[in-house]
Structure formats: structure tokens, C-alpha cells
Amino acid sequence: GENVEQHPSTLSVQEGDSAVIKCTYSDSASNYFPWYKQELGKGPQLIIDIRSNVGEKKDQRIAVTLNKTAKHFSLHITETQPEDSAVYFCAAHHGFQKLVFGTGTRLLVSP
Amino acid sequence: DSGVTQTPKHLITATGQRVTLRCSPRSGDLSVYWYQQSLDQGLQFLIQYYNGEERAKGNILERFSAQQFPDLHSELNLSSLELGDSALYFCASSGTGSTNEKLFFGSGTQLSVL
Numbered sequence: 001g002e003n004v005e006q007h008p009s010t011l012s013v014q015e016g017d018s019a020v021i022k023c024t025y026s027d028s029a030s031n032y033f034p035w036y037k038q039e040l041g042k043g044p045q046l047i048i049d050i051r052s053n054v055g056e057k058k059d060q061r062i063a064v065t066l067n068k069t070a071k072h073f074s075l076h077i078t079e080t081q082p083e084d085s086a087v088y089f090c091a092a093h094h095g096f097q098k099l100v101f102g103t104g105t106r107l108l109v110s111p
Numbered sequence: 112d113s114g115v116t117q118t119p120k121h122l123i124t125a126t127g128q129r130v131t132l133r134c135s136p137r138s139g140d141l142s143v144y145w146y147q148q149s150l151d152q153g154l155q156f157l158i159q160y161y162n163g164e165e166r167a168k169g170n171i172l173e174r175f176s177a178q179q180f181p182d183l184h185s186e187l188n189l190s191s192l193e194l195g196d197s198a199l200y201f202c203a204s205s206g207t208g209s210t211n212e213k214l215f216f217g218s219g220t221q222l223s224v225l
Contacts, residue, residue, distance in 0.1 A: 043218045
């Protein structure tokens with residue numbers, strides 16, 4: 001089955017800096033890669049996703065890149081703000097298989 | 112607001128007891144997923160239902176069971192509870208067609224087994 005590894009487990013940055021979170025997946029047939037943000041006391045919320053036929057996708061300050069050959073994808077957050085502080089999860093999905101999540105990255109943005 | 116409703120928000124019970132967690136998916140979504148989140152395990156997939164039928168099974172214990180009713184709401188039943196079952200339980204739903212991979216999560220049920 002699919003296995004998703006996520007790094008780092010914690011990330012501390014200063015406000016205004018960029019943050020990068022990386023994930024690798026094992027199943028080359030996976031074709032959909034979402035990123036979720038989980039704030040304290042809330043459920044995970046989809047923030048951006050990318051399909052395997054696209055190499056990069058941007059939405060304002062966040063972007064995701066995908067390298068199918070290397071089977072890894074990354075989340076980039078630019079100009080970080082304190083409200084970006086949360087736990088971020090990557091995931092991989094293949095067909096009707098379940099969404100498999102990474103172990104999460106706790107991002108702390110200090111003012 | 113994701114549109115997915117979970118009740119109750121908090122549940123405190125004792126070992127050996129049985130509890131039921133309830134989930135109402137987003138309007139129109141046919142798939143319901145249950146995930147368990149504990150501090151050291153991340154988000155673990157338990158089970159998926161699609162339009163009343165079990166679609167996929169993950170690491171769900173035999174003491175746990177779920178079902179999806181004709182009105183599409185779902186219930187997760189946890190029995191013979193152990194201390195280690197204490198966790199956040201999330202329900203998520205998804206639509207059909209090209210959006211069926213996008214999961215929308217509820218705010219979870221925090222289960223504490225004492």
C-alpha cells in the first residue's frame with residue numbers, strides 16, 4: 001500500500017520568512033496530492049492540491065510542487081504570518097484507495 | 112465551516128464502555144470516512160462508506176464498527192473501550208466525480224477513556 005513520509009516534524013520561522021515542507025510517497029500510481037492545515041481544536045482543512053499531470057500550482061502565498069520521477073512533493077509558504085501557525089499534513093491518493101496522510105508538520109511563525 | 116457535522120464534541124467515559132459517534136456529511140456527499148488522530152500516530156484511516164456500503168477498510172479494530180444510514184449520516188461505534196482508544200475521531204465526506212478525492216473534515220469528537 002501507499003506510504004507517505006513528511007519532513008520536518010516541526011518548523012519554526014520568523015514572520016515574513018518562507019517555509020517549506022517536504023513529502024515523499026511510495027506508490028507510483030498515486031495521482032492526487034492534497035495538503036491540509038489543521039488549527040488547534042479544528043479538523044484538517046484542504047488548502048491546496050495538485051494532480052500528477054501538473055508540476056506546480058500556486059494560490060497566493062502558498063504553492064505546491066510535484067516531482068513524479070522522484071516521488072516527492074513540497075508545500076511552499078512565502079511571507080509567513082502568525083496565522084499560518086498550525087499543523088500541516090500532506091497526503092497521497094490513488095483511484096478508489098483511501099487518502100494516506102503524512103505524519104504532520106507543526107509550523108510555528110514567530111512575530 | 113466545512114459542512115460536516117460531528118457530535119458530540121467531547122466524550123468522557125470509562126474503560127469497558129461503549130460509545131457512538133455521529134457524523135452528518137456535507138449536503139450531497141455520498142462518501143463518509145472515519146479517521147483516528149492520536150498524538151503519536153497522526154491521522155489513521157479507519158473506514159470508508161459510500162452510499163450506505165462499506166468501500167474501504169483501514170486499521171479498524173474488531174471492537175469498532177461503523178455504518179452509513181439511508182439518509183447518509185454515519186455512526187462509529189466503539190466498544191469495550193480501552194485507555195489507548197482515547198483520541199480525536201474525525202469524520203470526513205467527499206463528493207462524486209472529479210471532486211471525490213477532496214475530503215472535507217468535521218471538527219472531530221474528542222474521546223477520553225478514563
